[in-house]
Amino acid sequence: QKEVEQNSGPLSVPEGAIASLNCTYSDRGSQSFFWYRQYSGKSPELIMFIYSNGDKEDGRFTAQLNKASQYVSLLIRDSQPSDSATYLCAVNPLGYSTLTFGKGTMLLVSP
Amino acid sequence: DTGVSQDPRHKITKRGQNVTFRCDPISEHNRLYWYRQTLGQGPEFLTYFQNEAQLEKSRLLSDRFSAERPKGSFSTLEIQRTEQGDSAMYLCASSTGTFGNQPQHFGDGTRLSIL
Secondary structure: OOOEEOOOOOEEEEOOOOEEEEEEEOOOOOOEEEEEEEOOOOOOEEEEEEOOOEEEEEOOEEEEEEOOOOEEEEEEOOOOHHHOEEEEEEEEOOOOOOOEEOOOEEEEEEO | OOOOEEEOOEEEEOOOOOEEEEEEOOOOOOEEEEEEEOOOOOOEEEEEEEOOEEEEEOOOOOOOEEEEOHHHOOEEEEEOOOOHHHOEEEEEEEEOOOOOOOOOEEOOOEEEEEO
């Protein structure tokens, strides 16, 4: 059973703060990791993907991957109320062609 | 660049009826995936196609479910004899490549409600 675990939240941060979202996965051979943002009632929107250990930055978003610890995180700098959404972590296990999703972490950014 | 398109956006039907959903992927994407999402859960994989070939089906895909992708273009997902438990958001995604490591882009989904 390939599992992806996320804290369901909500994670509450004030506007302008850094939001840190975390995800752990069970399949040590996993190679590809994705973060999706999902607004209530909408479909998931891809915001970041990472394949190698370390950090990957894109604008206000930074994805961090530590394969030894089977841990992937998403940092959102200068959080805005419009960032309030559920953030889904998805993993592509080795040898599989599909994604395994976590249940998502709800982020609330207060003005 | 046109995104993934799904139709209809919403479907309300009575238990026992058949329903069919359509997905048009991003034009240059050879892979097409179907997922199901219920409230409070992440999307759960149902099946995927590489071009016209259906390469994998989840255990979630009972024999009441069938999917096609004729000519490797659009895809349809049919649910026969719908049950209350089929109420969910049905999501289609597409990607490039021949492995599962390429980013998948989702359509807006079809929300199915069973009365």
